[in-house]
Amino acid sequence: MNRTLIGFIRKELTQTLRDKRMRILLFVMPVIQLTLFGVAISNEVKNIRLAAVFDSRDTVLRDVYERSIAGKWFIPAKSRAHDAYTMIEAGDADAVLVPPPGGFTRALGRGDAHLQLLVNATNVLQAQSVEGYLQNIIQQTVKDDMKLTPPDFPIQINTRVLFNPDLETSVFMVPGVMAMIMIISTMVMANIAIVREKEMGTFEMLISAPVSRSEVIYGKTIPYVLLGMSNLPLILAVAVFVFQVPMRGSLLLLLSAALAFVCTTVAVGTLISTYCQNQQQATLAGFLFIFPMIMFSGMMFPLENMPVVLQWISYFDPLAHFLGLLRNIMLKGGETTYVATHIAVLAALAVATVVASFRRFHTTLE
Amino acid sequence: MKTFVWRRAAAVSRKEVLHILRDPYTLGAALALPVFMVIMFGVAIEFNVKNVALTVCDSDQTQSSRRLLDSFGSSQYFLLHGVPSPYEAVKEVSAERARAALIIPPRFEKDLFDGRGAEVQMLVDGSDNSTVGPVLSYVSSIQTIASRRIADYDPPAPYDLRTRFLFNPELNSRWFVIPGLTVVVMSILSILLTALTIAREWENGSMELLLSTPVEPLEIIVGKLAPYGALGIIAVAFVYVIARTVFGIPFVGNLAVFGLGCLLFLMTYLAQGLLISVVTRKQTIAMQLAMMSGMLPSNLLSGFIFPIESMPKFFQYFTMILPARWFMTIARDTFLVGSSFFELSGSFLALSIFCVLMILIATRRFKRDLEP
Numbered sequence: 001m002n003r004t005l006i007g008f009i010r011k012e013l014t015q016t017l018r019d020k021r022m023r024i025l026l027f028v029m030p031v032i033q034l035t036l037f038g039v040a041i042s043n044e045v046k047n048i049r050l051a052a053v054f055d056s057r058d059t060v061l062r063d064v065y066e067r068s069i070a071g072k073w074f075i076p077a078k079s080r081a082h083d084a085y086t087m088i089e090a091g092d093a094d095a096v097l098v099p100p101p102g103g104f105t106r107a108l109g110r111g112d113a114h115l116q117l118l119v120n121a122t123n124v125l126q127a128q129s130v131e132g133y134l135q136n137i138i139q140q141t142v143k144d145d146m147k148l149t150p151p152d153f154p155i156q157i158n159t160r161v162l163f164n165p166d167l168e169t170s171v172f173m174v175p176g177v178m179a180m181i182m183i184i185s186t187m188v189m190a191n192i193a194i195v196r197e198k199e200m201g202t203f204e205m206l207i208s209a210p211v212s213r214s215e216v217i218y219g220k221t222i223p224y225v226l227l228g229m230s231n232l233p234l235i236l237a238v239a240v241f242v243f244q245v246p247m248r249g250s251l252l253l254l255l256s257a258a259l260a261f262v263c264t265t266v267a268v269g270t271l272i273s274t275y276c277q278n279q280q281q282a283t284l285a286g287f288l289f290i291f292p293m294i295m296f297s298g299m300m301f302p303l304e305n306m307p308v309v310l311q312w313i314s315y316f317d318p319l320a321h322f323l324g325l326l327r328n329i330m331l332k333g334g335e336t337t338y339v340a341t342h343i344a345v346l347a348a349l350a351v352a353t354v355v356a357s358f359r360r361f362h363t364t365l366e
Numbered sequence: 367m368k369t370f371v372w373r374r375a376a377a378v379s380r381k382e383v384l385h386i387l388r389d390p391y392t393l394g395a396a397l398a399l400p401v402f403m404v405i406m407f408g409v410a411i412e413f414n415v416k417n418v419a420l421t422v423c424d425s426d427q428t429q430s431s432r433r434l435l436d437s438f439g440s441s442q443y444f445l446l447h448g449v450p451s452p453y454e455a456v457k458e459v460s461a462e463r464a465r466a467a468l469i470i471p472p473r474f475e476k477d478l479f480d481g482r483g484a485e486v487q488m489l490v491d492g493s494d495n496s497t498v499g500p501v502l503s504y505v506s507s508i509q510t511i512a513s514r515r516i517a518d519y520d521p522p523a524p525y526d527l528r529t530r531f532l533f534n535p536e537l538n539s540r541w542f543v544i545p546g547l548t549v550v551v552m553s554i555l556s557i558l559l560t561a562l563t564i565a566r567e568w569e570n571g572s573m574e575l576l577l578s579t580p581v582e583p584l585e586i587i588v589g590k591l592a593p594y595g596a597l598g599i600i601a602v603a604f605v606y607v608i609a610r611t612v613f614g615i616p617f618v619g620n621l622a623v624f625g626l627g628c629l630l631f632l633m634t635y636l637a638q639g640l641l642i643s644v645v646t647r648k649q650t651i652a653m654q655l656a657m658m659s660g661m662l663p664s665n666l667l668s669g670f671i672f673p674i675e676s677m678p679k680f681f682q683y684f685t686m687i688l689p690a691r692w693f694m695t696i697a698r699d700t701f702l703v704g705s706s707f708f709e710l711s712g713s714f715l716a717l718s719i720f721c722v723l724m725i726l727i728a729t730r731r732f733k734r735d736l737e738p
Contacts, residue, residue: 019648033662040672041667045676046675088532091699113525115527116530117529120533123669124542125413125671142524152483153519154513155483155517160489161489167498189650192653278392284392288402296410302497306412332460
């Protein structure tokens with residue numbers, strides 16, 4: 001490293017960290033965000049408002065209802081309406097059980113019991129879970145109440161969930177949120193830093209100064225790689241100590257994965273900055289990239305279902321690789337070939353974008 | 367002297383419109399973003415998981431074990447590939463080449479015909495939340511099918527549960543996601559763009575210049591925000607048209623109710639953007655703050671994907687201070703349920719309160735910061 005470059009990096013870091021508000025945004029907010037989102041969001045569906053229409057003699061349906069409420073998934077719905085459809089339409093209930101005329105218990109005795117379940121399906125995920133939960137509860141209750149014990153299935157599928165046996169939501173979500181926080185603080189920051197100089201006119205000064213093109217690029221990017229990496233210990237500590245996300249793999253592997261990821265995102269930010277003239281453009285362009293990145297990362301939406309063409313896009317999504325690496329290293333202990341491949345892909349993406357931004361820098365300076 | 371003159375506000379607006387139009391890049395990005403997002407989300411998102419990679423270790427190699435594999439393979443839920451040993455099956459899962467492993471023991475067929483009940487083992491990858499839930503539920507339905515096919519086990523069901531999914535009978539993921547996208551799109555455009563533009567005026571001093579002119583502060587605010595409001599409305603109109611025409615999403619509610627919700631929400635977020643710019647006066651910080659107070663919450667805490675009901679109690683109350691949460695209800699219910707204004711009055715009331723409150727705080731703060 002030469003002296004110009006060191007001076008450059010020092011200036012960039014001083015400039016960013018000089019502002020107290022910026023220091024808070026960079027080091028305190030990620031921790032708060034991770035805590036907040038780690039606690040708040042989950043895919044598990046809970047507190048579904050359930051109503052059931054039954055009279056006092058319908059003991060089986062009453063048991064179904066009471067068992068549902070006693071579990072953690074359902075809460076009783078409060079409604080003035082008596083009609084099942086109206087209850088849901090008015091937003092008082094999420095699901096309503098409607099027995100056949102004469103009651104579910106008597107229909108069971110007759111042997112043609114059709115129990116109807118009405119679910120508000122505006123939230124598709126919730127609707128699916130509600131049906132699944134209730135199916136289990138009804139099956140169990142009918143079995144217990146009617147003393148019906150059908151013989152066991154001749155084929156038993158003994159299911160075990162690996163790596164996260166209790167299906168803790170935070171174990172799923174926290175690595176995703178970690179990756180998301182890191183991408184915002186690195187890509188957008190690097191992008192804005194360069195565009196700001198252009199906007200203020202200091203960039204021209206930089207060109208006329210006796211520094212080479214590579215010194216400008218490295219001087220503008222390395223500080224943000226450092227800043228991004230300095231975030232990692234903080235959020236990793238929150239993940240491991242607050243959320244009890246296991247850390248089964250080696251810390252060194254995780255660090256190298258993070259380094260490869262941060263290099264890629266900073267490089268992408270730099271590349272975007274060469275196309276932008278002011279900070280407004282830079283921010284919007286940043287979002288045009290961040291949104292698809294989050295989408296194709298597999299954090300919120302399953303990748304398996306996307307059309308094949310879009311799955312190909314996810315191979316170019318640094319976030320997808322990093323999320324995969326985080327989960328593999330933290331939860332599964334890091335499988336050598338997988339980790340090596342994906343770190344290599346990230347590094348290749350970083351190199352490709354750096355080369356591309358070198359080219360772009362050249363043309364914009366002419 | 368302190369009268370509000372529309373002509374002056376309009377002049378400020380005109381300058382802002384020219385400013386936006388002169389920069390086709392920003393305009394393009396602002397209008398492309400919603401279109402791009404709706405199409406991407408519409409094409410790519412499917413919550414009904416299919417083609418889950420399943421690795422199989424069949425140590426039995428009999429007709430029955432092959433028929434069991436057939437039951438898995440023909441369900442469309444799984445894509446099978448075989449490995450020779452259970453050890454390698456687990457390895458496939460930890461190397462992310464499979465999301466689940468099925469292990470059939472050597473005595474499978476023998477146990478089955480002896481009447482002892484045959485047991486197979488299914489190992490599911492618990493590190494990926496988007497597949498683990500669906501896989502668990504598929505397994506039990508495959509168990510029923512396989513028992514019937516292979517062992518002729520078909521006990522009469524004592525009852526049958528008929529589920530009616532209201533408002534989205536086919537559980538179409540797009541119907542769920544795209545109405546919510548209106549909220550996300552508006553939150554990005556309104557909060558971010560206003561926060562940035564006005565912060566820039568502070569940053570390069572042109573705001574002070576504007577103040578020395580006879581334009582009143584309120585006229586500046588209205589003039590500056592109106593064009594961005596219009597941009598937000600155009601973006602929502604885009605989302606609406608694409609949702610209806612390209613993806614065939616129904617809109618059973620009242621368009622005026624939805625429009626009113628849009629306006630209130632937009633005004634709230636524009637005011638929030640203004641407030642951010644006044645407080646920060648620097649684009650870099652304004653951008654970060656806009657992201658944290660507007661974008662992330664409206665994505666993650668508004669009920670867009672992650673249900674509010676499932677959050678811990680504290681967060682359920684916390685989301686009540688997010689305008690996005692209330693507008694999310696309005697957007698979804700007018701699209702799919704067809705709720706009337708009266709049925710949504712709670713959400714409208716909350717949204718109006720935030721709107722008025724945010725405008726008051728923002729204008730107050732703006733005026734105070736102007737006075738020397």
